[in-house]
Amino acid sequence: xxxxxxxxxxxxxxxxxxxxxxxxxxxxxxxxxxxxxxxxxxxxxxxxxxxxxxxxxxxxxxxxxxxxxxxxxxxxxxxxxxxxxxxxxxxxxxxxxxxxxxxxxxxxxxxxxxxxxxxxxxxxxxxxxxxxxxxxxxxxxxxxxxxxxxxxxxxxxxxxxxxxxxxxxxxxxxxxxxxxxxxxxxxxxxxxxxxxxxxxxxxxxxxxxxxxxxxxxxxxxxxxxxxxxxxxxxxxxxxxxxxxxxxxxxxxxxxxxxxxxxxxxxxxxxxxxxxxxxxxxxxxxxxxxxxxxxxxxxxxxxxxxxxxxxxxxxx
Amino acid sequence: xxxxxxxxxxxxxxxxxxxxxxxxxxxxxxxxxxxxxxxxxxxxxxxxxxxxxxxxxxxxxxxxxxxxxxxxxxxxxxxxxxxxxxxxxxxxxxxxxxxxxxxxxxxxxxxxxxxxxxxxxxxxxxxxxxxxxxxxxxxxxxxxxxxxxxxxxxxxxxxxxxxxxxxxxxxxxxxxxxxxxxxxxxxxxxxxxxxxxxxxxxxxxxxxxxxxxxxxxxxxxxxxxxxxxxxxxxxxxxxxxxxxxxxxxxxxxxxxxxxxxxxxxxxxxxxxxxxxxxxxxxxxxxxxxxxxxxxxxxxxxxxxxxxxxxxxxxx
Numbered sequence: 001x002x003x004x005x006x007x008x009x010x011x012x013x014x015x016x017x018x019x020x021x022x023x024x025x026x027x028x029x030x031x032x033x034x035x036x037x038x039x040x041x042x043x044x045x046x047x048x049x050x051x052x053x054x055x056x057x058x059x060x061x062x063x064x065x066x067x068x069x070x071x072x073x074x075x076x077x078x079x080x081x082x083x084x085x086x087x088x089x090x091x092x093x094x095x096x097x098x099x100x101x102x103x104x105x106x107x108x109x110x111x112x113x114x115x116x117x118x119x120x121x122x123x124x125x126x127x128x129x130x131x132x133x134x135x136x137x138x139x140x141x142x143x144x145x146x147x148x149x150x151x152x153x154x155x156x157x158x159x160x161x162x163x164x165x166x167x168x169x170x171x172x173x174x175x176x177x178x179x180x181x182x183x184x185x186x187x188x189x190x191x192x193x194x195x196x197x198x199x200x201x202x203x204x205x206x207x208x209x210x211x212x213x214x215x216x217x218x219x220x221x222x223x224x225x226x227x228x229x230x231x232x233x234x235x236x237x238x239x240x241x242x243x244x245x246x247x248x249x250x251x252x253x254x255x256x257x258x259x260x261x262x263x264x265x266x267x268x269x270x271x272x273x274x275x276x277x278x279x280x281x282x283x284x285x286x287x288x289x290x291x292x293x294x295x296x297x298x299x300x301x302x303x304x305x306x307x308x309x310x311x312x313x314x315x
Numbered sequence: 316x317x318x319x320x321x322x323x324x325x326x327x328x329x330x331x332x333x334x335x336x337x338x339x340x341x342x343x344x345x346x347x348x349x350x351x352x353x354x355x356x357x358x359x360x361x362x363x364x365x366x367x368x369x370x371x372x373x374x375x376x377x378x379x380x381x382x383x384x385x386x387x388x389x390x391x392x393x394x395x396x397x398x399x400x401x402x403x404x405x406x407x408x409x410x411x412x413x414x415x416x417x418x419x420x421x422x423x424x425x426x427x428x429x430x431x432x433x434x435x436x437x438x439x440x441x442x443x444x445x446x447x448x449x450x451x452x453x454x455x456x457x458x459x460x461x462x463x464x465x466x467x468x469x470x471x472x473x474x475x476x477x478x479x480x481x482x483x484x485x486x487x488x489x490x491x492x493x494x495x496x497x498x499x500x501x502x503x504x505x506x507x508x509x510x511x512x513x514x515x516x517x518x519x520x521x522x523x524x525x526x527x528x529x530x531x532x533x534x535x536x537x538x539x540x541x542x543x544x545x546x547x548x549x550x551x552x553x554x555x556x557x558x559x560x561x562x563x564x565x566x567x568x569x570x571x572x573x574x575x576x577x578x579x580x581x582x583x584x585x586x587x588x589x590x591x592x593x594x595x596x597x598x599x600x601x602x603x604x605x606x607x608x609x610x611x612x613x614x615x616x617x618x619x620x621x622x623x624x625x626x627x628x629x630x
Contacts (some may be wrong), residue, residue: 008426009516025421026356031344040343040355042362042421106340106357111323201324203342276401 002201005052005095012050015094018085019101021045036212037097040104047104049080052097057213059098064139065212066090066100068132068189075131077124078208080105107200107207110266113231115246118205120249121199125191125227128209129220129255132189141192141216145181152280154287162281162298170274173305177271180280182219190223192216195230203304221261223249225268229276229304237303239311271310277301320352320367320410327365330409333400334416336360350528352412353560355419362419364395367412372528373457374413379454380527381415383447383504390446391612392439394531395420422515422522428546430561436514437565440506440542444535444570447504456507457530458590459495464489466593470600477486477596477613489574492586497534505538505588510545536576539566540583544591544619552618554626571622584623592616 006029013024022044030049032038035057039050053062066082070090073081080102082090092099110117143151152159152170159167191198193214200208224247232243251257257265280298287295321344328339337359345364347353354365368377381397385405388396395417397405407414413593425432458466467474467485474482506513508529515523527563539562547582566572572580595613 006426008421010427012423023518024423026419026515027423028353029346031346041347047357104341108324108327108339108342112325200341203338 005054005097007039007050007052007095008182011095015092015099016043018087018191019083020086021048021101023081033211041101043292048083048101048159050094050099050101052095052099062098063211064092064137065215067137068135068212068215069102071135072128072131072209075130077088077128078105079212080208080210083266100109105208105210106164107198107202109199111196112235113196113243115242116204117199117201117206118231118243118247119250120201120204121194121227121231122224122247122252123222123254124199124209126251126254128191129188129223133194134188139216141190141215141218143192143220143279145177145271148177148274148278151282155282158285159281162284163302166281166302169302169305170277173270173274173309177267178275180267181271182260182267184265185215185219185221185256185261187219189215190218190220192218192223192226194223195229206223218237218276219261219264219268220255221257221265222268222272224248224257225265225272228269229272229301233304237300237307239304239307265284266308266311270305273301273305273308278304320369320412322354322365322367322410324412327575330407330414331358333402333403333407334398334630336363336398336416347613348499348526348528350447354439356416363410363416364419365409365416367410367414377406377413377415379452380530382452383450383527383530384417384439386450387443387524392443392446393420394527395523395525397425408566420523421514422517422526423571424512424514425516426511428511428558430557431519432521433546433558433562435516435519436542436546436563437562437567438569439514439521439524440509440539441566441569443506444503444538450504450574453504454531456505456533458507458594460492460586461534463589463593465493466597470597473600474596476616477599481596483619484494484617484620485592488585488589488624490492492582492589495582496581496586497575500536500576500579501573502534502586504530505533505535507533507538508579509542534576534579535570536572536580536585537583537587539572540580540587541590543584544587544616547623548619548622552615552622554622580597582627585620586619588623591619 010028016024017228024043026042028039028040030040036054037052041048041050069079069082083101083103084090087090093175099251156167159170191212198209198211199206200210228247230241230243232247234240261287277298280296280301285297327342331339339358341357343355345353345355350370352367356363356365383392388395398416399405400407415607438575467588471482474485506527508526513524514521515525530586543559543562547555550557592613595611595616599610599613
């Protein structure tokens with residue numbers, strides 16, 4: 001659920017008057033995205049999504065995110081397009097927040113991806129990597145290997161409340177990853193959060209990608225490892241070989257992995273597991289007792305980390 | 316915020332296949348209604364609202380609510396219309412819940428109603444009362460005068476945590492209302508929860524009424540008193556005469572109040588204040604400490620009750 005900021009109708013009408021989008025017909029808060037407030041917006045010009053950026057998104061990063069969505073669309077990647085107001089600006093202000101209107105994208109998230117969905121994802125991810133190669137802006141990955149220990153250290157003391165031994169497991173894994181993290185892989189703009197929630201399908205066809213607010217510059221193969229972890233395990237967190245193979249082979253049909261990327265992949269997959277294990281753990285720590293929002297379970301990513309620690313090369 | 320039940324895409328597609336609504340294009344949880352889970356639903360046949368009924372709504376009441384919406388539409392009251400599936404049923408089951416698809420209604424809620432909005436509401440409320448007069452089903456008001464003491468008694472001990480003296484105030488008011496509650500007023504189906512959230516506007520024109528899940532049989536003038544409390548006070552809970560006059564005179568242009576209704580109105584307004592004071596107080600008690608959902612402040616309705624206790628007849 002993500003509607004943190006309420007929008008007053010009179011303010012919204014004044015905001016909309018700066019666009020060529022006709023009259024306000026409807027505006028409803030929607031449960032999409034976790035970092036920002038999102039609204040389904042219906043005007044006499046059509047359907048849109050209104051996003052208000054909350055404090056976890058740095059305002060200085062917005063030109064990167066919005067520019068990326070525009071760049072990708074010109075290269076054939078279907079994603080929401082920022083709508084510019086009459087002054088030519090994509091970014092405005094509403095209810096005291098940076099605000100943007102983007103086009104509405106049909107499609108729905110698949111709750112239980114099948115191999116055919118994983119193949120569609122692999123194809124789309126590779127095309128996204130190729131399409132972003134000439135995007136002129138860049139943004140460092142604030143959640144890469146160098147960020148993990150500073151994220152975990154202040155929270156380490158309570159780790160064994162999640163599972164006995166978690167603190168030792170994480171610290172040993174961080175030692176391994178800091179020593180072995182691959183540095184020379186082909187890099188560029190990655191989505192970095194392409195979970196099933198952020199991929200839209202219409203039937204068997206992938207219809208678009210949303211939520212670019214973790215996008216950054218990092219190794220392409222790391223993005224693929226994030227997707228493998230998010231799409232190719234079952235509800236009991238067991239790896240599903242058929243889905244993994246579908247994802248990786250579809251990706252490679254568009255952008256073949258180099259020998260170096262293949263060698264590094266098991267390490268990247270461990271890193272992709274610990275990155276979500278750590279942010280979920282920190283979110284879990286910070287949820288007040290009795291809160292109505294249920295945090296995602298960090299143990300899901302502990303199970304995935306353990307799989308990658310014991311699996312050999314599987315490519 | 317109200318998305319209590321998550322809907323799986325495959326289950327939704329199977330559910331939709333029982334309707335003549337074409338293919339699923341999009342489905343997003345929306346922050347509308349407080350008792351049920353609601354989704355914006357886009358299919359190749361258009362836009363709809365999908366509602367899953369949660370446990371606070373009794374399944375046996377659903378034919379009343381759905382039938383009322385259909386009845387009102389045939390009498391010219393704009394409200395969401397249940398869509399029937401191929402078997403002719405409005406009520407189905409999805410994700411283990413009773414579920415219904417209703418038509419999507421354009422319009423938006425007015426956060427700070429002006430007198431012109433109050434007048435539009437008064438007109439619409441009177442028309443709703445006339446339109447429901449020949450609705451054949453009935454439903455007792457589970458939150459009328461007889462319900463207030465049983466609601467308050469088990470929670471009374473903590474009332475002074477809201478404000479010192481609240482327990483005595485409520486108990487004295489219940490004594491007054493139980494002795495003086497009017498019994499012979501013109502009655503029929505009332506909305507019973509027509510707050511600004513549940514009235515849609517397009518510009519200055521009221522475009523529809525939503526959320527009939529408190530509708531019941533009770534005195535029409537009590538419904539008007541609920542609206543007076545919800546629409547005609549400012550942000551500091553002070554009565555605004557101009558708005559009150561606009562509401563009441565617009566209502567009376569369509570359905571004039573009888574001498575008995577006018578006499579009873581101050582008492583009905585006190586009852587309408589205590590009804591929302593009590594449910595907000597009980598909700599406030601039951602919200603866990605630190606919860607991310609902010610309960611509505613019961614003191615708003617304490618202020619309104621005090622106004623009506625001291626005001627004379629104002630009609």
